[in-house]
Amino acid sequence: xxxxxxxxxxxxxxxxxxxxxxxxxxxxxxxxxxxxxxxxxxxxxxxxxxxxxxxxxxxxxxxxxxxxxxxxxxxxxxxxxxxxxxxxxxxxxxxxxxxxxxxxxxxxxxxxxxxxxxxxxxxxxxxxxxxxxxxxxxxxxxxxxxxxxxxxxxxxxxxxxxxxxxxxxxxxxxxxxxxxxxxxxxxxxxxxxxxxxxxxxxxxxxxxxxxxxxxxxxxxxxxxxxxxxxxxxxxxxxxxxxxxxxxxxxxxxxxxxxxxxxxxxxxxxxxxxxxxxxxxxxxxxxxxxxxxxxxxxxxxxxxxxxxxxxxxxxxxxxxxxxxxxxxxxxxxxxxxxxxxxxxxxxxxxxxxxxxxxxxxxxxxxxxxxxxxxxxxx
Amino acid sequence: xxxxxxxxxxxxxxxxxxxxxxxxxxxxxxxxxxxxxxxxxxxxxxxxxxxxxxxxxxxxxxxxxxxxxxxxxxxxxxxxxxxxxxxxxxxxxxxxxxxxxxxxxxxxxxxxxxxxxxxxxxxxxxxxxxxxxxxxxxxxxxxxxxxxxxxxxxxxxxxxxxxxxxxxxxxxxxxxxxxxxxxxxxxxxxxxxxxxxxxxxxxxxxxxxxxxxxxxxxxxxxxxxxxxxxxxxxxxxxxxxxxxxxxxxxxxxxxxxxxxxxxxxxxxxxxxxxxxxxxxxxxxxxxxxxxxxxxxxxxxxxxxxxxxxxxxxxxxxxxxxxxxxxxxxxxxxxxxxxxxxxxxxxxxxxxxxxxxxxxxxxxxxxxxxxxxxxxxxxxxxxxxxxxxxxxxxxxxxxxx
Numbered sequence: 001x002x003x004x005x006x007x008x009x010x011x012x013x014x015x016x017x018x019x020x021x022x023x024x025x026x027x028x029x030x031x032x033x034x035x036x037x038x039x040x041x042x043x044x045x046x047x048x049x050x051x052x053x054x055x056x057x058x059x060x061x062x063x064x065x066x067x068x069x070x071x072x073x074x075x076x077x078x079x080x081x082x083x084x085x086x087x088x089x090x091x092x093x094x095x096x097x098x099x100x101x102x103x104x105x106x107x108x109x110x111x112x113x114x115x116x117x118x119x120x121x122x123x124x125x126x127x128x129x130x131x132x133x134x135x136x137x138x139x140x141x142x143x144x145x146x147x148x149x150x151x152x153x154x155x156x157x158x159x160x161x162x163x164x165x166x167x168x169x170x171x172x173x174x175x176x177x178x179x180x181x182x183x184x185x186x187x188x189x190x191x192x193x194x195x196x197x198x199x200x201x202x203x204x205x206x207x208x209x210x211x212x213x214x215x216x217x218x219x220x221x222x223x224x225x226x227x228x229x230x231x232x233x234x235x236x237x238x239x240x241x242x243x244x245x246x247x248x249x250x251x252x253x254x255x256x257x258x259x260x261x262x263x264x265x266x267x268x269x270x271x272x273x274x275x276x277x278x279x280x281x282x283x284x285x286x287x288x289x290x291x292x293x294x295x296x297x298x299x300x301x302x303x304x305x306x307x308x309x310x311x312x313x314x315x316x317x318x319x320x321x322x323x324x325x326x327x328x329x330x331x332x333x334x335x336x337x338x339x340x341x342x343x344x345x346x347x348x349x350x351x352x353x354x355x356x357x358x359x360x361x362x363x364x365x366x367x368x369x370x371x372x373x374x375x376x377x
Numbered sequence: 378x379x380x381x382x383x384x385x386x387x388x389x390x391x392x393x394x395x396x397x398x399x400x401x402x403x404x405x406x407x408x409x410x411x412x413x414x415x416x417x418x419x420x421x422x423x424x425x426x427x428x429x430x431x432x433x434x435x436x437x438x439x440x441x442x443x444x445x446x447x448x449x450x451x452x453x454x455x456x457x458x459x460x461x462x463x464x465x466x467x468x469x470x471x472x473x474x475x476x477x478x479x480x481x482x483x484x485x486x487x488x489x490x491x492x493x494x495x496x497x498x499x500x501x502x503x504x505x506x507x508x509x510x511x512x513x514x515x516x517x518x519x520x521x522x523x524x525x526x527x528x529x530x531x532x533x534x535x536x537x538x539x540x541x542x543x544x545x546x547x548x549x550x551x552x553x554x555x556x557x558x559x560x561x562x563x564x565x566x567x568x569x570x571x572x573x574x575x576x577x578x579x580x581x582x583x584x585x586x587x588x589x590x591x592x593x594x595x596x597x598x599x600x601x602x603x604x605x606x607x608x609x610x611x612x613x614x615x616x617x618x619x620x621x622x623x624x625x626x627x628x629x630x631x632x633x634x635x636x637x638x639x640x641x642x643x644x645x646x647x648x649x650x651x652x653x654x655x656x657x658x659x660x661x662x663x664x665x666x667x668x669x670x671x672x673x674x675x676x677x678x679x680x681x682x683x684x685x686x687x688x689x690x691x692x693x694x695x696x697x698x699x700x701x702x703x704x705x706x707x708x709x710x711x712x713x714x715x716x717x718x719x720x721x722x723x724x725x726x727x728x729x730x731x732x733x734x735x736x737x738x739x740x741x742x743x744x745x746x747x748x749x750x751x752x753x754x755x756x757x758x759x760x761x762x763x764x765x766x767x768x769x770x771x772x773x774x775x776x777x
Contacts, residue, residue, distance in 0.1 A: 004686065005686065005687060005690050005693060007690070007692060007693060012692050248696070255772055255773070255774070258774055259773065259774065259775070266775070267774075267775040269768070269772075269774035269775045270774065270775035270776060270777045271777065272761075272764070272765070272768075272777055274774075275764065275765065275768035275769075275772075275774050275777070276761070276764040276765075276768065278768055278772055278774065279704075279707075279763075279764040279767035279768045279771075279772065280764070282697075282700060282704070282767060282771065282772060283704050283707070283708055283767075286680075286684060286700060286701055286704065287676075287677065287680035287681075287684070288680075289687075289693075290680050290683035290684050290686075290687050291676070291679065291680050291683060293683075293687070293693060294683050309679075312675075312676045312679055312680075315672075315676055316676050316680060361669075364669055364672040364673065364676075365668075365669075367672045367675070367676070368668040368669070368671070368672050371648070371671075371672065371675055372648060372662055372668065372671075
């Protein structure tokens with residue numbers, strides 16, 4: 001089969017606008033400033049992001065979106081990852097896509113426009129404490145309670161949970177996964193605890209669902225299995241795209257150091273002990289990019305190979321970004337070990353990314369099952 | 378640009394042609410790549426296959442029609458190359474002509490040179506070899522000591538070139554020789570020649586490889602006289618010309634004429650092996666360590682194929698336009714070496730057997746492939762030189 005990429009001029013423009021905005025607004029200094037705040041993001045910049053349409057890139061035009069699909073999303077994710085821009089874009093985008101996949105036309109029309117415009121922040125609550133990265137054994141439950149449902153269990157790593165007005169919570173209902181739209185305002189004050197993450201630029205929360213009751217109308221669709229599977233792969237793809245950006249960003253940071261630091265009377269980048277590993281880091285980054293772009297293309301085409309391609313992209317991104325960030329610390333020498341050096345921002349980001357939506361080993365295990373036609377066990 | 382329907386029809390047509398015209402498997406063993414063509418029967422078989430492909434219009438499809446090419450968009454040739462890989466047909470034996478000599482002649486040659494050489498490169502009638510390395514100058518290519526001294530309408534060549542693949546069969550050599558030994562830097566004073574090598578004063582000595590095979594030569598020039606119009610580009614500009622051939626060898630412009638240069642090895646073949654060989658009495662494919670390694674290879678193989686496709690999409694190469702191009706040779710050759718090594722290891726104790734033993738798995742092909750894989754990690758600039766090139770030219774790091 002011919003390998004193709006369906007990136008269009010519109011995508012190129014999107015990357016340009018993202019690069020432009022980020023170039024103007026995002027610096028390591030500002031990233032650190034946002035990092036020290038409770039919400040982790042800048043409200044003015046968020047409004048600008050919304051005004052540029054970044055929250056509707058992959059939504060149908062009927063819901064105020066641009067209809068640019070996963071290829072549009074990965075373009076943005078890569079650009080944001082490059083400069084470590086966090087904020088609730090990822091959470092809201094995933095929530096939108098889950099509503100699209102699981103919700104009825106009425107629910108979509110009701111919920112999506114306020115998300116696309118940036119008026120409301122939303123997130124998805126799927127993972128649970130102590131999880132192994134796969135979503136196949138979720139324990140949170142939804143039990144029928146009159147006309148509504150009573151939820152129980154605990155959700156973890158709820159991205160921007162403390163910033164979101166709307167949480168899409170996945171629970172087991174009648175032995176099938178179901179999605180519930182839960183208003184943050186309906187949760188008890190004590191239900192939500194901000195997590196302390198290895199990536200200090202991100203925000204996430206642990207959410208206790210015990211005692212939360214929702215109306216029948218809060219349930220999106222019936223069997224959410226397919227929507228959940230799609231969310232899992234889309235999340236892996238977007239994080240992989242962010243990782244490609246982070247990988248490029250940390251490589252540039254390291255290169256800059258190797259081009260200015262002098263030891264033994266020479267620029268240290270001239271030493272092959274540093275030069276050759278940097279070349280391999282570039283190779284691994286380009287592998288990641290190609291796999292990410294192609295996976296997005298396949299997802300948009302509804303190709304059956306899309307999941308395999310996404311798993312490959314996430315597995316490769318995991319290996320390449322964590323390695324580039326690891327070497328960034330080492331190649332900066334002692335300064336690389338300080339909190340002040342920006343290398344740690346990428347390093348800690350890479351750690352978070354690696355364990356979000358399945359680490360490299362998990363995806364390779366799943367790939368083995370697909371590629372070698374053998375069930376797990 | 379042709380539309381998808383046209384391209385799909387073309388692909389189907391190529392597939393059909395290959396199914397009907399692929400050559401019968403010969404009684405003798407075929408070489409892994411153009412670098413291991415060691416017997417007259419191997420050469421004759423491969424030369425006639427290239428001729429057949431060219432006559433069918435499937436080679437040089439994107440080269441100008443006036444010189445013997447097809448004058449079509451590149452995508453047609455790429456489809457043929459993909460289908461040839463999928464159909465596992467033999468490689469094109471005149472690959473040095475197709476990938477190096479031809480493109481550089483089309484880019485820098487005179488009208489007369491294009492008319493003289495191009496069509497016969499495509500048909501395989503005239504085989505080309507490359508004369509860059511010398512016994513004392515491998516990685517340090519610019520230090521070439523072979524001399525070319527002008528004498529009227531001729532140049533007189535003296536010196537030794539080595540590791541000349543296809544040297545025995547070649548009619549021409551792309552040759553880097555020193556025309557001005559007094560130049561103030563080693564990079565100056567070199568000239569790029571399209572030199573005939575079937576002439577008096579050229580002595581060819583075959584060299585035996587670690588595998589036991591032949592396929593490359595030492596080529597000695599002793600007062601060999603070649604016409605002055607064999608110069609490609611300007612006299613004294615040989616280094617720049619040689620560097621421009623690297624782009625054909627390694628990058629976006631590689632494979633323009635089409636044709637595979639070697640047997641394409643696939644991870645799928647290792648998966649099949651892992652079903653045959655065992656670990657503790659169970660198929661090796663059930664061993665989690667084996668599975669993980671095979672998946673790693675599958676991911677890398679996919680990335681390499683995608684990189685090659687991405688090379689042709691400028692919008693996806695904006696950041697470092699030459700990065701993908703210059704890393705191709707390194708990545709492909711190192712992948713192949715590791716893949717072969719792992720294929721050997723899958724065989725368990727049978728890995729000890731070698732080509733010729735009746736019990737060797739696939740006649741010891743993988744053992745031989747593994748050894749031959751070094752020809753690509755060393756030839757055409759070692760992997761270590763490639764890493765320097767990437768570090769310095771692409772990433773902008775200081776020279777060592």
